[in-house]
Amino acid sequence: MxxxxxxxxxxxxxxxxxxxxxxxxxxxxxxxxxxxxxxxxxxxxxxxxxxxxxxxxxxxxxxxxxxxxxxxxxxxxDSVGSIFLFSKYPIEQLDGKRIALTSSSATSSNLLKIILGTFMNHQIAYDVMEPNFQKMMATYDAALLIGDDAIVTSWNEGNHYYRYDLGELWYKYTALPxxxxxxxxxxxxxxxxxxxxxxxxxxxxxxxxxxxxxxxxxxxxxxxxxxxxxxxxxxxxxxxxxxxxxxxxxxxxxxxxxxxxxxxxxxxxxxxxxxxxxxxxxxxxx
The missing domain is CATH 3.40.190.10 (Periplasmic binding protein-like II)
Known part of the structure; x- marks a missing residue:
């Protein structure tokens, strides 16, 4: 057995x-x-x-x-520290934009849809991609990464884009873990x-x-x-x-x-x- x-x-x-x-x-x-x-x-x-x-x-x-x-x-x-939305625009300006979602995730991708769609009433076009940050940001307005991909990208690219922690955003709107x-x-x-x-x-x-x-x-x-x-x-x-x-x-x-x-x-x-x-x-x- x-x-x-x-x-x-x-x-x-x-x-x-x-x-x-x-x-x-x-x-x-x-x-x-x-x-x-x-x-x-x-x-x-x-x-x-x-x-x-x-x-x-x-x-x-x-x-x-x-x-x-x-x-x-x-x-x-609150902040989870390894699930980030990297964006070329402030999150308030993402309505109507295109976002690349990492293919590594299920919970986080759908959490982002809830945060942007339900809490912020944004209309977003989503596509799922392999977690390659450079390719994602080459053609999309924002990209969601999780885990070690998100951590390393935050070290290398964090100062060049707006960065949002999905755990922090969830807590902001729900006061729940x-x-x-x-x-x-x-x-x-x-x-x-x-x-x-x-x-x-x-x-x-x-x-x-x-x-x-x-x-x-x-x-x-x-x-x-x-x-x-x-x-x-x-x-x-x-x-x-x-x-x-x-x-x-x-x-x-x-x-x-x-x-x-x-x-x-x-x-x-x-x-x-x-x-x-x-x-x-x-x-x-x-």
Missing amino acids: TLVIGEISYTNILPIFYYVDRQKLSQLGCTFIPKIPAKLNQDMAEGRIDVGGISSFAYGENADAYTVLPNLSVSSF MTFAVFAVRNQVIVEKEEMVAELYDQLVTSKDESIEQMFKPMIADIQKLLGGPTSYWTSYFNGLSYDLGQKQIEGLLYYFKLAYEKQLITTKVEQVTVWSAYDRHHTIS
């Missing part, structure tokens, strides 16, 4: 994986597969991945088929492989707690080898994120789903989130 785990290939989710005992989990039959969010979302929906940190929007599209692991998410209570990713398990897997899921869950929570206790320092040192950046930047970045999934995150998530449904971005209403418990099996939050 195997458990296939999808692992988002971005630094923002790394604290939940950094201290996981991969050797122990491998011996139990777990396999880790790195994916960008969009690909992970697709593979979960098609059954090639059993459990993973999927985009919140992907959960909303498949809420009846997934169960969420408690106490784990990638959220922000935005949950960008949740840890979801296909319902069939919960039934068939619950002990494996329980071991994985314990490891993920332990990694999250250890990362916070260590103030992210060992992890940041490894990230700097790949991406650079000062320690102060990364420390501020990770401290600005929330890796929990409490009542406020659920409230923000359900409001996001409500607005997405009203804009016909998802086809079914999501009025509750099914959360798994090793003790109570599962419960819902609505």
Whole structure:
């Protein structure tokens, strides 16, 4: 029996994986597969991945088929620091303009549509592209990037364009946190492989707690080898994120789903989130 785990290939989710005992989990039959969010979302929906940190929007599209692991998410209570709209114009002047959306994202692309369409009443022409900033900005008025692409671009190009943090914009209009990713398990897997899921869950929570206790320092040192950046930047970045999934995150998530449904971005209403418990099996939050 195997458990296939999808692992988002971005630094923002790394604290939940950094201290996981991969050797122990491998011996139990777990396999880790790195994916960008969009690909992970697709593979979960098609059954090639059993459990993973999927985009919140992907959960909303498949809420009846997934169960969420408690106490784990990638959220922000204001600025998220790695989801940016880069624009040639102030955001108030984007009505009627053209925006390139990264193909890596689902939650953030639809969040931008909600912010600009519902909150600001802008009419925008959107196209989805590979996350190549120079190509995006060569023919579009603005571009949405997420994850490490957004971070590195903000370092290299941030002073040349208007830059807007989608977590900050969401909080400005809703006073609610935005949950960008949740840890979801296909319902069939919960039934068939619950002990494996329980071991994985314990490891993920332990990694999250250890990362916070260590103030992210060992992890940041490894990230700097790949991406650079000062320690102060990364420390501020990770401290600005929330890796929990409490009542406020659920409230923000359900409001996001409500607005997405009203804009016909998802086809079914999501009025509750099914959360798994090793003790109570599962419960819902609505």
